[in-house]
Amino acid sequence: MPGRMTMPSDAGKTSRQDQAAAWFAAERAGMMLVEQRAEFDAWLADPRNKAALDAMKDLWQGLSVLKGNEPAPTKAQKPKSRAPIVAAVAAVLLCGIAMTALLTQSGPxxxxxxxxxxxxxxxxxxxxxxxxxxxxxxxxxxxxxxxxxxxxxxxxxxxxxxxxxxxxxxxxxxxx
Structure with a gap:
């Protein structure tokens, strides 16, 4: 995939979902280089890759629905689990790491x-x-x-x- 970038496109080394996450993060951050845009378009030409990217976008949209959707806490409520927050932070960090690798390496x-x-x-x-x-x-x-x-x-x-x-x-x- 990507004009031969080493990340995220080398099939077999990275799952299609991981590739989609890396491309999604780079595209969302608006930091994709011109050469990477061409590589992204080539990667996106594969319908399976497009489906994985669409799933990533749907997931992101689904997470945005949760923002501001929590009821006000009452004294009778148990403290909420921090697991969803930890998972969201981990997902953002993973996207950040993938984006950094994507932006700092240029394939042949x-x-x-x-x-x-x-x-x-x-x-x-x-x-x-x-x-x-x-x-x-x-x-x-x-x-x-x-x-x-x-x-x-x-x-x-x-x-x-x-x-x-x-x-x-x-x-x-x-x-x-």
């Missing part, structure tokens, strides 16, 4: 050109990648580095400096 983005085709792409950090004919390049940005892997062919780079995140180019066993 692949650029493949055919014979006679060239492509130039501006990467998320502002660096520019020019891919020559019959080439295969992927890049992945993390919190600590910007890694570009040249699988085959030719590529040129115009790198935007960032001392906190070195720009590393990997070709076979070599890194520059």
């Amino acid at each position: 983005h692949a650029i493949v050109t055919a014979d006679g085709q060239q492509r130039t792409e501006t990467m998320p950090d502002g660096s520019v990648l020019a891919v020559n004919v019959a080439s295969n390049v992927s890049y992945r940005f993390t919190d600590t580095q910007r890694l570009v892997t040249l699988e085959n062919g030719e590529a040129a780079f115009s790198v935007k400096p960032d001392p906190a995140k070195p720009f590393v180019v990997r070709v076979g066993d070599f890194e520059v």
Whole structure:
């Protein structure tokens, strides 16, 4: 799913409901990056994923109905259980953790050109990648580095400096 983000979409590692929760949290917070929006749309194209997201939205709507719906306490009432509050807080924390993982990791983005085709792409950090004919390049940005892997062919780079995140180019066993 998501343009190959590592979270939340890798099937087999994360349940569809967990993926839906992570996407729902990111979408609700309004903090989804442009690349993640495309990945989200691709994930959402699967009807099973859409159903899981709709179920998450329904759950959220159902929880909002509870707000302000409690009767005023009387002296005869027993103290209410805090379990629903603890569960709600845990759900919000889980969504927050999933959203943080979603926003801080960027999966590999692949650029493949055919014979006679060239492509130039501006990467998320502002660096520019020019891919020559019959080439295969992927890049992945993390919190600590910007890694570009040249699988085959030719590529040129115009790198935007960032001392906190070195720009590393990997070709076979070599890194520059």
